[in-house]
Amino acid sequence: MYNYSRREVLKKMAIGAVATVAMHSDLFAGESVERNKKHFVTLSFDDGFKKSSIRTAEIYEKYKLSACINVIATAHLPGFGLPNEYHRWPVGDFGLWNELKARGHEIMMHGYMHAKKTEITFEEGKTLILKCIDYFSKNLNGFDPMESIFNFPYNASTPELEEWLPTQVKAFRTGGPAINELPHKGQTRLTCTTYGPDNIEKHLNEEIDKLLERPSGWLIYNTHGLDDEGWGPIRADALDQLLERLTAIKTVEIIPAGKALKM
């Protein structure tokens, strides 16, 4: 009886010790990985082309990553006026956006109708953004504007809209330096670079090299479609190879913008 309980006690202690070690080693591994991650990369895919968005999500999933997809609220509706010839491919609808979101991808706002906010009044811009927020609230499951990013069409913002927007959304993306400060609390203004209308691969790789040369930073690169779709496309194979290359670099974190701002 005595021996049995002693054995039980020893066994319990051993299990406890193993569990403690396992817990600590996980914790330390997690901490050291976080400490080493100094290069954040967000490929911010605009315009919501159906074929490209599905393929982009699949490629990200291959590497257990979340894609960052920014869609126009009304582009899937009949009668939507194409902003220009680079929008002529079929877009996804909120059935697809809800499915991709449920699979862990980020679906964010890219305008109510893709208006260039520098060419309309502040009041008109505000009205369109509020309609965009309202449409997303009604059609995208779990949408919370204060956890969301408004991605300006054409990366065209105005100082007045920039001042007002943080009262409506968590952050906005506009044109500016490609490399941002690492994500931190209160960061409401994200800037990005982009390239087009031709293939972006050379330009994108140069921007990634510039990021990796620095001790730290957050590259936000505004991408569009894959292969033949959209303004400034990237080949699906090139995206796949890029993610393979970047996921092998210990300092790199490939992350959608909303998730980055939650850290």
Ligand SMILES: [Zn+2]
């Ligand atoms: Zn766009």
